[in-house]
Amino acid sequence: MGNDRNTFSIKFDKVCEVLDKHECSPNKLIAILQEIQEEYKYLPEDIMTYIATALGISPGVVFGVATFYSHFALEPKGKYVIKVCDGTACHVRKSKDILQTLEKELGLSGKKKTSDDMLFTLETVACLGACGLAPVVVVNDEVHGSMTKEKTIELISRIREQERQEMNK
Amino acid sequence: MNASMLTKQIIDLEKTRENYNKACTAYKMRIVICAGTGCMANGAMSIYNKFREVIAERGLKADVVLEKEEHHHVAHNDKHAAAGESQTVNNNFLLVQSGCQGFCQMGPLVTIYPQNILYTKVKVSDVEEIVDRTLQKGESVDRLLYECHDTKHHVKDMNKIPFYERQKRIMLKLCGHINVNDVDEYIANGGYFMARKAVLEMTAEQICKEILDSGLRGRGGGGFPTGRKWELTRINESDTKYIICNGDEGDPGAFMDRCVMEGNPHSVLEGMIIAAMAVNASIGMVYVRTEYPLAVQRLKKAIKSARENGILGENIFGSGKKFDIEVIEGAGAFVCGEETALIASIEGHRGMPTMKPPFPAEKGLFGKPTVINNVETLATIPVILEMGAAKYRELGTETSKGTKTFALTGHVANTGLIEVPFGTTLREIVGDIGGGVLDDEGNNCGVDFKAVQIGGPSGGCLTKEHLDLPLDYDNLRNVGAMVGSGGLVVMNQNTCMIQIARFFMQFTQNESCGKCVVCREGTRQMLALLDEIIEGRADAQTLELLEELAETVRIGSLCGLGKTAPNPVLSTLEYFRDEYNAHVFDKRCPTGNCEALKTYRIIAEKCKACGLCAKKCPVEAIEGAKGVPYVIDAEKCIKCGACINACRFNAVVKG
Ligand SMILES: Cc1cc2nc3c(=O)[nH]c(=O)nc-3n(C[C@H](O)[C@H](O)[C@H](O)COP(=O)(O)O)c2cc1C
Numbered sequence: 075m076g077n078d079r080n081t082f083s084i085k086f087d088k089v090c091e092v093l094d095k096h097e098c099s100p101n102k103l104i105a106i107l108q109e110i111q112e113e114y115k116y117l118p119e120d121i122m123t124y125i126a127t128a129l130g131i132s133p134g135v136v137f138g139v140a141t142f143y144s145h146f147a148l149e150p151k152g153k154y155v156i157k158v159c160d161g162t163a164c165h166v167r168k169s170k171d172i173l174q175t176l177e178k179e180l181g182l183s184g185k186k187k188t189s190d191d192m193l194f195t196l197e198t199v200a201c202l203g204a205c206g207l208a209p210v211v212v213v214n215d216e217v218h219g220s221m222t223k224e225k226t227i228e229l230i231s232r233i234r235e236q237e238r239q240e241m242n243k
Numbered sequence: 244m245n246a247s248m249l250t251k252q253i254i255d256l257e258k259t260r261e262n263y264n265k266a267c268t269a270y271k272m273r274i275v276i277c278a279g280t281g282c283m284a285n286g287a288m289s290i291y292n293k294f295r296e297v298i299a300e301r302g303l304k305a306d307v308v309l310e311k312e313e314h315h316h317v318a319h320n321d322k323h324a325a326a327g328e329s330q331t332v333n334n335n336f337l338l339v340q341s342g343c344q345g346f347c348q349m350g351p352l353v354t355i356y357p358q359n360i361l362y363t364k365v366k367v368s369d370v371e372e373i374v375d376r377t378l379q380k381g382e383s384v385d386r387l388l389y390e391c392h393d394t395k396h397h398v399k400d401m402n403k404i405p406f407y408e409r410q411k412r413i414m415l416k417l418c419g420h421i422n423v424n425d426v427d428e429y430i431a432n433g434g435y436f437m438a439r440k441a442v443l444e445m446t447a448e449q450i451c452k453e454i455l456d457s458g459l460r461g462r463g464g465g466g467f468p469t470g471r472k473w474e475l476t477r478i479n480e481s482d483t484k485y486i487i488c489n490g491d492e493g494d495p496g497a498f499m500d501r502c503v504m505e506g507n508p509h510s511v512l513e514g515m516i517i518a519a520m521a522v523n524a525s526i527g528m529v530y531v532r533t534e535y536p537l538a539v540q541r542l543k544k545a546i547k548s549a550r551e552n553g554i555l556g557e558n559i560f561g562s563g564k565k566f567d568i569e570v571i572e573g574a575g576a577f578v579c580g581e582e583t584a585l586i587a588s589i590e591g592h593r594g595m596p597t598m599k600p601p602f603p604a605e606k607g608l609f610g611k612p613t614v615i616n617n618v619e620t621l622a623t624i625p626v627i628l629e630m631g632a633a634k635y636r637e638l639g640t641e642t643s644k645g646t647k648t649f650a651l652t653g654h655v656a657n658t659g660l661i662e663v664p665f666g667t668t669l670r671e672i673v674g675d676i677g678g679g680v681l682d683d684e685g686n687n688c689g690v691d692f693k694a695v696q697i698g699g700p701s702g703g704c705l706t707k708e709h710l711d712l713p714l715d716y717d718n719l720r721n722v723g724a725m726v727g728s729g730g731l732v733v734m735n736q737n738t739c740m741i742q743i744a745r746f747f748m749q750f751t752q753n754e755s756c757g758k759c760v761v762c763r764e765g766t767r768q769m770l771a772l773l774d775e776i777i778e779g780r781a782d783a784q785t786l787e788l789l790e791e792l793a794e795t796v797r798i799g800s801l802c803g804l805g806k807t808a809p810n811p812v813l814s815t816l817e818y819f820r821d822e823y824n825a826h827v828f829d830k831r832c833p834t835g836n837c838e839a840l841k842t843y844r845i846i847a848e849k850c851k852a853c854g855l856c857a858k859k860c861p862v863e864a865i866e867g868a869k870g871v872p873y874v875i876d877a878e879k880c881i882k883c884g885a886c887i888n889a890c891r892f893n894a895v896v897k898g
């Protein structure tokens with residue numbers, strides 16, 4: 075499997091680049107993990123072990139940091155990460171209804187967060203700082219405000235349609 | 244230090260201001276498109292693009308400042324100078340993007356200066372009319388003006404809109420007014436003059452004293468006097484000291500720090516420079532939560548242009564002093580807003596709080612003396628130096644000086660970011676600025692709110708009995724709430740307060756870092772008790788246990804997160820005891836929000852006695868006869884909802 079080996083080494087090239095940039099300083103662990111996640115969309119276990127070795131700390135420390143912060147994902151996420159705000163302002167404006175609509179629409183639930191086709195990941199977050207537009211949903215980095223059930227369904231169909239068109243190309 | 248370093252271009256503030264102002268007189272109008280997160284979400288960018296398109300189509304000339312163009316800064320400087328020299332061009336417009344103007348609900352916002360015309364809820368299809376009528380003929384497009392909800396009167400001058408008129412925007416003055424990506428605009432409005440004064444003309448002691456005299460207290464929640472914090476750091480000798488700006492803003496329902504970082508990032512940098520001079524620090528860091536990508540981007544850009552102008556770096560304002568700032572992105576943990584946890588996080592560890600003392604002023608980041616201040620605190624510093632401590636003290640109340648920003652959200656007509664002097668009452672905030680409370684159908688019901696939650700997960704509730712309480716640090720503490728970071732969530736009569744208490748408990752339970760047992764397990768058990776109440780499984784003992792546990796968690800937790808976690812529960816218990824009792828003893832939720840406690844009943848007046856519901860009921864819980872209204876037997880009812888769906892006269896209700 076020559077091909078595999080090839081992607082494997084490319085994978086670590088990027089890691090080395092990030093590590094070099096931060097001069098292999100354990101103090102920069104969080105920044106390093108952030109950049110790695112930006113690249114891979116999540117933190118693969120082998121890469122975390124690699125980072126630990128490079129920084130001269132135990133893999134447990136890296137793992138501990140990665141699990142402490144909610145921003146880090148240990149599993150791959152879907153192409154569209156949908157975050158439903160459940161901050162105070164959104165909560166009192168019934169963000170739960172939006173979440174339920176999305177769960178139904180995407181066939182996801184509290185435990186199952188990513189759809190099988192790896193298209194959608196559904197998460198809740200505590201306040202996105204756009205409370206003036208409550209309830210708020212964010213798809214990747216795009217903010218959608220004053221959401222209703224209807225607007226939510228429309229949003230999902232739009233994304234699905236877009237995906238279909240891309241597939242056909 | 245070599246000579247070339249010292250002679251590196253140091254910006255001449257006076258000259259920049261003069262050039263800019265001269266350039267501005269050459270513009271007939273300045274069109275400001277709000278590009279805060281809220282307005283962007285409503286399509287501000289397409290409106291911006293449409294303006295460019297229409298202006299070009301009409302053969303008009305407009306200077307634009309593009310956010311994405313990396314090199315615009317230099318080009319733009321030249322442009323101001325050029326426009327300033329050629330005074331003859333007088334049909335030019337300046338099209339700029341600003342940060343959040345605070346009036347998010349009414350967005351996308353377009354403001355036209357010098358007339359101060361504010362257009363609300365602008366759509367792409369409105370742009371042509373604005374260009375043709377306002378830009379070309381100087382008329383206003385009335386249907387886009389703000390309409391007062393009671394008088395139905397259209398307000399042309401933005402400063403006359405009650406939302407703005409009742410505020411005192413001194414820290415937020417430039418937020419939403421200036422172009423965030425143009426340091427010249429900040430300088431032209433007086434920016435960096437105070438930083439230069441602090442660097443070149445004031446001693447560290449003088450700065451500390453001025454801030455102490457101003458009475459400024461930390462805006463991040465604790466309310467500790469900022470001047471005292473700086474003085475404590477100043478007197479510690481060390482080769483390195485740090486200034487950290489706390490932009491973690493994890494409190495759900497609060498977004499003032501985001502608006503400041505996005506809308507006027509230079510003011511945060513200026514506050515940090517002054518803080519650095521007050522304690523002799525050389526390194527600054529802004530810790531921004533990861534949910535705020537726009538804030539990160541704008542701060543980085545602001546730092547870059549400050550460096551290019553000799554305002555940050557090795558030799559700031561040619562003084563030979565060194566101070567530079569870096570942006571650090573958080574990784575999503577509420578507890579990292581706590582100062583010792585934040586320090587641990589910057590050092591690359593899990594963000595867990597540590598015991599105080601030692602305080603960061605003695606042993607902070609990497610063991611060095613460190614000042615940690617909130618974004619708003621720092622952005623207020625230049626304002627204080629400019630006004631003078633004595634003048635600043637005139638604002639506010641006896642114990643709380645100055646102004647405070649609040650994020651006004653929830654069931655209120657005008658949600659958004661506001662700034663008012665301490666001592667302002669809820670009646671003014673909710674009624675006048677907020678424009679009244681909205682019920683679930685969107686009807687305005689004046690100041691008839693059920694509760695206002697202030698201070699987030701550490702705070703408490705205020706009720707109508709507090710309508711005229713002057714809001715400040717101490718008054719709020721006395722009634723079991725706190726200023727916190729300043730989230731004000733208005734709740735209408737239809738809100739279940741037990742669910743609100745549960746909401747915050749869930750939040751703190753999720754965010755508890757797990758280090759101390761009382762906080763980790765205590766919050767979990769409190770949550771379980773609240774669930775029992777909501778699900779109708781509670782009895783008198785549940786309430787007793789809840790109160791006892793709240794006390795334990797309050798006393799026994801290590802950091803502020805645990806210490807204040809019981810506040811929302813204690814505060815709702817105090818003001819909404821009846822509601823708790825109804826849930827516990829009558830198994831009834833007065834607002835009909837708790838699913839498990841909902842009961843179905845038939846309104847006799849509406850019932851036509853058709854019997855359809857009884858036919859559909861799977862457990863034969865409905866009885867009645869021809870001509871007699873039907874009745875639901877609560878004992879038998881399994882709450883399936885079949886009757887509601889069956890009734891054609893809306894006679895069956897749930898609640
Ligand atoms: C759990 C917890 C969360 C906090 N979150 C924040 C925050 O998001 N932003 C902030 O400025 N301060 C926060 N604080 C307060 C900080 O610990 C610190 O007091 C503050 O940043 C000091 O700045 P100030 O004196 O300017 O208010 C938090 C405190 C606790 C206990």
Ligand code: FES
Pocket residue numbers: 159160161162163164165200201202203204205206208209210495496497
């Ligand atoms: S509560 Fe949802 S954006 Fe703040």
